[in-house]
Amino acid sequence: MRVLLVEDDEPVAQSLRRGLSRYGFEVAWVTTGAAALEHCEPYDVVLLDLGLPDTDGLDVCRALREQGTVPIIVISARSDETDRVVGLELGADDYVSKPFGVREVIARIRAVMRRAQARPIGAEAEKGPDRYGPRLTIDRKAARVYLGGEEVVLAPKEYDLLAFLAEEPGALISREQIMEAVWDANWFGPTKTLDVHVSALRRKLKDAIIIDAVRGVGFRLEVVPGGSGDDAP
Incomplete structure (x- = not known):
């Protein structure tokens, strides 16, 4: 290495x-x-x-x-x-x-x-790009994200977090589940890193998704509806 x-x-x-x-x-x-x-x-x-x-x-x-x-x-x-x-x-x-x-x-x-x-996560990596609403596309095979047809540059863990939360939009996922899936069970750093990465995704993808925090439990990703969606790759 x-x-x-x-x-x-x-x-x-x-x-x-x-x-x-x-x-x-x-x-x-x-x-x-x-x-x-x-x-x-x-x-x-x-x-x-x-x-x-x-x-x-x-x-x-x-x-x-x-x-x-x-x-x-x-x-x-x-x-x-x-x-x-x-x-x-x-x-x-x-x-x-x-x-x-x-x-x-x-x-x-x-x-x-x-x-x-380990990226991209899961068997979904074998499929083509996934669409979430009219603006957001996640290409798990290439580990790339597009917003309105333009690629959004995400840090590696930002991508992993988005890909994991987007596997089941609307589902409430606990902090423990997220940390284990995205950072693995042997994560050395502070758990606050999860909040930092959630904030980054909210900022970069604010027109396409909403990530709700449920106090004491975890997070839920919701797709923002509306628009034509013709500009996605």
Whole structure:
């Protein structure tokens, strides 16, 4: 597995490189956000420090997510929950706080890769694109989402969450069911990540779906009716 490590602290980076290499990972190390965005060799997962010398790591996270769906794990000494939430909103798949052990990082890498490789979810992936109302189309085979004929860029876990909730529109699904299906039973991060991803979907797909929160239980996805639907792919 190929890892792009974006970390300007040399002792931390060298320790991670040695540890990851012992477990069979191939590590490409860069020290700046610019170098990360210019890195042209293929990689399977990104370990991204937020405290970079040339730019804020959150900006790099956003730019990397715009480039594709490769899993991103943020590594940072910042303990503020706001940074965690913002990182997740920008498309990070997980967040590790310094100090951390190499084994913890490896466990998180394996978890996000396991979830990424599981997409698209279920047997529905073998079918053609699914229509939800006049504007929303989910192509599970290609793991792509379209709104009014235009592709909507979703973070990997945003797509997984939408695909899962949309399997049964109108059904109330518990938080526990969602976390287990979308993040798996061994999720390491805060459960608040679910609320963050729901908020992102509401914002990006507000004209096509409604995601109702039922306090103390979970969430229900409703399709917004109306329109001609002629502009869907």
